[in-house]
Amino acid sequence: MFTGIITGVGRISAVDALGSSLSHGKRLTVSCPPHYLDDVGIGDSIAINGACMTATRIDPSAGTFALDVSAESLDKTAGLDQPGPVNLEKALRAQDRLGGHIVSGHVDGVGTVRRMEEVGESWELRVLAPQALGRFMAFKGSITVNGVSLTVNQVRDLAEGCEISINLIPHTVHNTALGALTAGTRVNLEIDLIARYVERMLGARPGASTLAPAAAGASA
Numbered sequence: 001m002f003t004g005i006i007t008g009v010g011r012i013s014a015v016d017a018l019g020s021s022l023s024h025g026k027r028l029t030v031s032c033p034p035h036y037l038d039d040v041g042i043g044d045s046i047a048i049n050g051a052c053m054t055a056t057r058i059d060p061s062a063g064t065f066a067l068d069v070s071a072e073s074l075d076k077t078a079g080l081d082q083p084g085p086v087n088l089e090k091a092l093r094a095q096d097r098l099g100g101h102i103v104s105g106h107v108d109g110v111g112t113v114r115r116m117e118e119v120g121e122s123w124e125l126r127v128l129a130p131q132a133l134g135r136f137m138a139f140k141g142s143i144t145v146n147g148v149s150l151t152v153n154q155v156r157d158l159a160e161g162c163e164i165s166i167n168l169i170p171h172t173v174h175n176t177a178l179g180a181l182t183a184g185t186r187v188n189l190e191i192d193l194i195a196r197y198v199e200r201m202l203g204a205r206p207g208a209s210t211l212a213p214a215a216a217g218a219s220a
Contacts, residue, residue, distance in 0.1 A: 001092045002047050004100030004142075004149020006176045008033045008088040010048075015082060018068060025070040026081060032063050032088065040065065045091040045105070049079050049177070050147030050188040052091075052105025078110045078186035079146070085177040087147040100149025101142040102193045109133050111145070113185040114163065123168040125150075125181065129189055134162030135199060136191040144190035148176050 014029040030048065037060050040046070044055050046065070051073065057066035074081050092098075115126035127145060129137065137143065137155045143164065144150070150172075154165035173179040181187065 002052070002089050002103040002105050002147075003092055003096070003098050004089070004103045004144050004147065006087045006089055006148055008036045009085055009175070009177050010036070010088045011085050012048075012080070012083045013064065023071050025068055025074060027066055027068050028080065029064050029066050030086065030088075032065065034063060036088070037063065037065060040090065047087075047089040047091075047103075047105045047147050049077070049086045050103075050105065050144050050190055051077050051080060051107050076110070077107050077188050079188065085180055087177050089147055101144075103144050103147075103149060103190060104193060106190060107188045108136075108191050109189050111161075111187050111189045113181050113183055113187060115183060116181045116185075119167075121170065123170075123173055125166040125168055125178070127164050127166070127187060127189070128158075128160065129162045129164060131161045133189065133191055136195045137162050137164055138195070141195065142192045144188075146176075146178065146187050148172065148178060 010030045010032045012028050013031045016027045018024045018027055037058055040055060040058060042055055042058055045052050046055055053067040053069065055065045056068055069080055079086065109130040109132070111127040111129040113125065114128050115124060117124055134157055137152055139152060139155055141152050142149060143152050150166045152164050153167050156163040168178060
């Protein structure tokens with residue numbers, strides 16, 4: 001489990017194929033901030049842009065770790081198949097503060113940034129989420145964007161999906177990889193865990209499915 005409070009900004013420095021066909025996944029090498037891996041061991045979970053992955057190799061001297069991503073996870077996420085900056089969060093420990101909200105590290109869908117612009121002292125981030133996730137979006141509710149716990153300020157249900165507006169304070173922009181977002185960028189979304197259970201309890205009926213078609217676990 002995670003909280004959506006980013007503990008470091010890393011960079012995917014290498015992407016290597018695990019096979020020759022589309023059914024094979026990728027091996028990623030991620031560069032981390034100094035000393036970030038001091039308390040990380042092989043087999044530990046680290047969220048990469050909101051997707052829970054398992055560290056399979058660690059090189060503390062180089063400040064890098066490796067992880068394997070399945071073809072299914074690559075198909076259901078964004079930004080894990082090419083070099084670039086990524087948000088990192090180590091798994092929640094029992095004694096840690098829950099600074100954001102309860103996050104599972106399983107990506108429910110991929111959204112598209114529609115606006116990322118400075119407004120006054122802050123930034124406005126607008127994301128078009130898949131229509132199937134719209135029922136989980138609420139004013140002042142929680143959403144995870146590329147692993148960052150954020151508060152929804154506005155919800156608009158459109159024919160092409162659900163557009164949410166989020167206010168980003170300078171600290172968030174400067175201390176996560178969200179500052180690199182531009183219009184058209186695809187982002188990983190995880191809906192609020194509580195909203196998922198409420199929707200299930202209120203809408204459950206024999207033979208019905210309450211899972212969004214785009215939902216898929218992204219753990220390695």
